Amino acid sequence: MTACYIKSKKFNKSRHDRGLAALSLCIVLAMAGLSVLYVLQTNGLVGCNYQIRKQEQRISQLELESQQLEIEIAQWQSPVNLEKLVNSLSMIEAGKVIYLGEDKEVARR
Amino acid sequence: MIVILFLGSGVLARLFSLQILDHDYYNALAQDQHQFLATLFPKRGKIFMQDLSSRQRDGEEHHSPLAVNKEFQQVYLVPKDVPGENKEVLVDSLVKILDLDEQVIRERVNKPNDPYEPLKHKVDKEEAQKIEELDLEGLGLISETWRYYPYQTLASHLSGFVGIIEEKKIGQYGLEGYYQDELRGQLGFLSGEKDIAGYWIPSANQEIELAQDGVNLILTIDENIQFKAEKELKQVIDRWQAESGTIIVMEPATGAIRAMASWPVFDPNEYSQVEDINFFLNPAIQEVYEPGSVFKPITMAAGLDSGRVTPSTTYNDTGQIRIKGSTITNVDGKSYNQQTMTQVLEKSLNTGAVFVQRAVGKDLFQDYIERFNLHKPTGIDLLGEVKGNISNLYTGRDINLATISFGQGITVTPLGLVAAIGAIANNGNLVKPFVVERFVYPDDREVVTQSEIVSQVISSDTAETLTKMLVSVVENGYGKSAQVAGYDVAGKTGTAQMADLEKGGYTEDTIHSFVGYAPAFNPKFVILVKLDKPQGIRFASDSVSPVFRRITEYLLNYLEIAPE
Numbered sequence: 281m282t283a284c285y286i287k288s289k290k291f292n293k294s295r296h297d298r299g300l301a302a303l304s305l306c307i308v309l310a311m312a313g314l315s316v317l318y319v320l321q322t323n324g325l326v327g328c329n330y331q332i333r334k335q336e337q338r339i340s341q342l343e344l345e346s347q348q349l350e351i352e353i354a355q356w357q358s359p360v361n362l363e364k365l366v367n368s369l370s371m372i373e374a375g376k377v378i379y380l381g382e383d384k385e386v387a388r389r
Numbered sequence: 390m391i392v393i394l395f396l397g398s399g400v401l402a403r404l405f406s407l408q409i410l411d412h413d414y415y416n417a418l419a420q421d422q423h424q425f426l427a428t429l430f431p432k433r434g435k436i437f438m439q440d441l442s443s444r445q446r447d448g449e450e451h452h453s454p455l456a457v458n459k460e461f462q463q464v465y466l467v468p469k470d471v472p473g474e475n476k477e478v479l480v481d482s483l484v485k486i487l488d489l490d491e492q493v494i495r496e497r498v499n500k501p502n503d504p505y506e507p508l509k510h511k512v513d514k515e516e517a518q519k520i521e522e523l524d525l526e527g528l529g530l531i532s533e534t535w536r537y538y539p540y541q542t543l544a545s546h547l548s549g550f551v552g553i554i555e556e557k558k559i560g561q562y563g564l565e566g567y568y569q570d571e572l573r574g575q576l577g578f579l580s581g582e583k584d585i586a587g588y589w590i591p592s593a594n595q596e597i598e599l600a601q602d603g604v605n606l607i608l609t610i611d612e613n614i615q616f617k618a619e620k621e622l623k624q625v626i627d628r629w630q631a632e633s634g635t636i637i638v639m640e641p642a643t644g645a646i647r648a649m650a651s652w653p654v655f656d657p658n659e660y661s662q663v664e665d666i667n668f669f670l671n672p673a674i675q676e677v678y679e680p681g682s683v684f685k686p687i688t689m690a691a692g693l694d695s696g697r698v699t700p701s702t703t704y705n706d707t708g709q710i711r712i713k714g715s716t717i718t719n720v721d722g723k724s725y726n727q728q729t730m731t732q733v734l735e736k737s738l739n740t741g742a743v744f745v746q747r748a749v750g751k752d753l754f755q756d757y758i759e760r761f762n763l764h765k766p767t768g769i770d771l772l773g774e775v776k777g778n779i780s781n782l783y784t785g786r787d788i789n790l791a792t793i794s795f796g797q798g799i800t801v802t803p804l805g806l807v808a809a810i811g812a813i814a815n816n817g818n819l820v821k822p823f824v825v826e827r828f829v830y831p832d833d834r835e836v837v838t839q840s841e842i843v844s845q846v847i848s849s850d851t852a853e854t855l856t857k858m859l860v861s862v863v864e865n866g867y868g869k870s871a872q873v874a875g876y877d878v879a880g881k882t883g884t885a886q887m888a889d890l891e892k893g894g895y896t897e898d899t900i901h902s903f904v905g906y907a908p909a910f911n912p913k914f915v916i917l918v919k920l921d922k923p924q925g926i927r928f929a930s931d932s933v934s935p936v937f938r939r940i941t942e943y944l945l946n947y948l949e950i951a952p953e
Contacts, residue, residue, distance in 0.1 A: 344460055354454045354539045359616035376874075379951045 411636035423619045425583045431574025434603030438612040453612045459537035462517040462530045467726045468503040471527030472836045486519045509905040542840040546671035548659035562669045566772035574603035607827040609645035625936050630786035632832045635673050635803045641811035641841035677800035679884025682737045683902045684796025691757035692745040694851040700731045704744045731858045735866030739795045746794035760846040761809040763801045769822045777801035814906040816849040860909045870934035873880040875952035878904020882929040898922045901929035903937040
């Protein structure tokens, strides 16, 4: 009887020890896993940040080019430039403007 | 065990020293390596003119940029990095590409241990490309933003310019000066962490307050009307070798300024090249002059509104009036016997103006002149406006009152005069002129300027009666050169003597003006054309009246105003 009691106590103790070991292992693995996840996430975040910065630089560049083009367009459309074009095409200023009334005088003529 | 304990204590003590006692020191060191603080600069608000014909035709807004922000390149040297053997090549290349003085470049290249020397701002694309192709050590390019005026001299007095004062960019003159606070925006800041390359890491531990960009201004100025006014002004100045001139176009019902042209002009992109800073002053609002006969409608307004005269009231013109040793004559020296008030304006009779002033009486005459606010700034949103001077009105001397009746002995600004005549055009209501139609904020919110009636200076009946008289001036009087077929045009010429500020009295020089509005009984615009010291021409009816006519014809076509 005593031998059985001692045997079962030893058995229970070894089971207990195995459980503790397993739990410890799980905790260690979990921590390791979380650490790996954290590192991966941080790396991923930093990688995204670099991508964002690259795109922002590209956007700035495009905005700058767009702005330069707008200025160029404005200069081309300026009255000074249009007058030069008009003169080069030998166009003349509009003379007297005839407003058509209901009786359509111009048509009759 | 004791050794381990001893070593462990040592480690703990060291940790305590590093992390607790020296915490602040190492924290600051780490921050310096990883933290950064940057100022975020706002974009300066832009200024736009509009195109009324486009809006009228399509219902679409078309805005042309008067002032924008543009990226330029700046060339700089790092003299301490320039290898000795490359200096000559560098100097020769820079002289050719940048067109700078060789001595200046040589001095800057040879400055020992100098980390930075700016060479040239606002370098254009071709020059920047050539600099890049040189690929020389110690020579670099950097982007910088400058204010840019794409239309150069067009509306330069209106825009003003952005200059550098104590290393800050500050608007000066015109709209840039008046709306400096609105245009400049507000600074922001960014505090965060940087990586090993010095780049910002947009993640945790950052504080950011975004910069607020400046407000964009949409002007009442129409770019085509402005261009036309400036072109006509330059032509008439060249034609009569005048010293300077001004043309203003205003909407009498609202006070919106459609054009404000003055000559001489300057290029705000090259403001530093201007030798005489008086060129920056806007004569339309910052100079005063004795208006001469264009003032007679105001005298007549006093006479009509007070009921002391009517258009058909007559007087006997003897050609001159004597007042205590002084003699006032008509401009042509002639006498015309019996004349009506309408004929006084048609023939621009000084004696007739004095008759009206005497009929109104001193106190009432003073009151009416004050009503037109010629002695106050109009309040237009441009920097540096001055006011006219009517102080001779209060001397109590008959000769002063008499000369004021035909526009001598007082001074007005061109804009003040336009506003006053605009009141006659606008049923007797004096409006406040303005130049900015709308403010557009960075969040796309818009604030529209409301037109403001300052006061009713004369009754609408008086305004209508006076308008008929001014139409008669154009049809039958000295304003015939301003006639436009198919339209009623109201207007008045003025050939004013210029005061001699040194010796007193008047010089031989004159200022020619024409002020008028059309269509007379439903006016869409009031125009002043002013020419200073024209040569070889005696009267305004021959010099500026045709300019008024051409601008009026242009506006009637441009705004598609059908004949009455």
